[in-house]
Amino acid sequence: MPHRNAAVLDRSEPWIQNAIERVLLSEDQIRARIAELGQQISKDYAGQHVILVSILKGSVIFLADLVRSLNIPVGVDFMAVSSYVGSETSGIVRVTMDLRESAEGKHVILVEDIVDTGLTLAYLKNLLKARHVKSLKICALLDKKESHRVEVPVDYLGFKIPSEFVVGYGLDYSEQFRNLPFVGVLKREYYSKPDKKQK
Numbered sequence: 001m002p003h004r005n006a007a008v009l010d011r012s013e014p015w016i017q018n019a020i021e022r023v024l025l026s027e028d029q030i031r032a033r034i035a036e037l038g039q040q041i042s043k044d045y046a047g048q049h050v051i052l053v054s055i056l057k058g059s060v061i062f063l064a065d066l067v068r069s070l071n072i073p074v075g076v077d078f079m080a081v082s083s084y085v086g087s088e089t090s091g092i093v094r095v096t097m098d099l100r101e102s103a104e105g106k107h108v109i110l111v112e113d114i115v116d117t118g119l120t121l122a123y124l125k126n127l128l129k130a131r132h133v134k135s136l137k138i139c140a141l142l143d144k145k146e147s148h149r150v151e152v153p154v155d156y157l158g159f160k161i162p163s164e165f166v167v168g169y170g171l172d173y174s175e176q177f178r179n180l181p182f183v184g185v186l187k188r189e190y191y192s193k194p195d196k197k198q199k
């Protein structure tokens with residue numbers, strides 16, 4: 001008998017119904033797009049070894065699916081940065097956890113959940129370039145292009161989305177909703193209470 005995931009999310013639960021305005025990207029849409037990204041990356045890096053650097057915590061679910069869509073040898077590493085208070089960016093990026101292994105001389109792809117102002121990726125791009133990586137590209141699941149304050153070219157993009165606060169598929173609001181299998185728009189009333197957020 002095929003294995004079935006025992007815990008299936010019940011979308012009629014009040015904690016979802018009261019918070020999510022609408023589903024922006026379904027599980028099927030996300031899965032299909034990641035398969036395409038995986039093919040593209042595998043083609044571009046054929047014959048090379050690449051390190052996927054996941055920016056904690058929002059990109060871990062994306063990373064987990066992306067890495068399994070690749071047909072090339074890959075390593076993974078993690079960095080954590082903090083820049084957000086509630087749903088508003090403070091504009092100050094701080095590395096709170098650094099890579100375990102040196103990235104020098106390696107092909108690196110930064111894996112990010114979402115580009116909003118672009119400040120996080122611009123900062124990390126400069127930081128890694130200064131460490132003399134062999135090559136550096138950016139893969140992001142979501143991009144709010146209208147919210148950019150600095151231009152950061154995304155080499156591998158899942159979806160361009162409107163400038164609304166979204167949660168699910170790894171993305172949180174104050175450590176909630178990461179476990180939703182889809183990406184949903186958070187209702188506006190959830191933005192009102194600011195609190196400290198670690199990405």
Ligand code: IMP
Binds near residue numbers: 112117167172
């Ligand atoms: P940026 O530096 O403004 O581009 O911010 C990128 C980071 O902000 C992402 O890695 C997320 O952690 C967070 N972020 C931006 N927009 C959203 C959102 O709509 N939902 C959840 N997190 C977000």
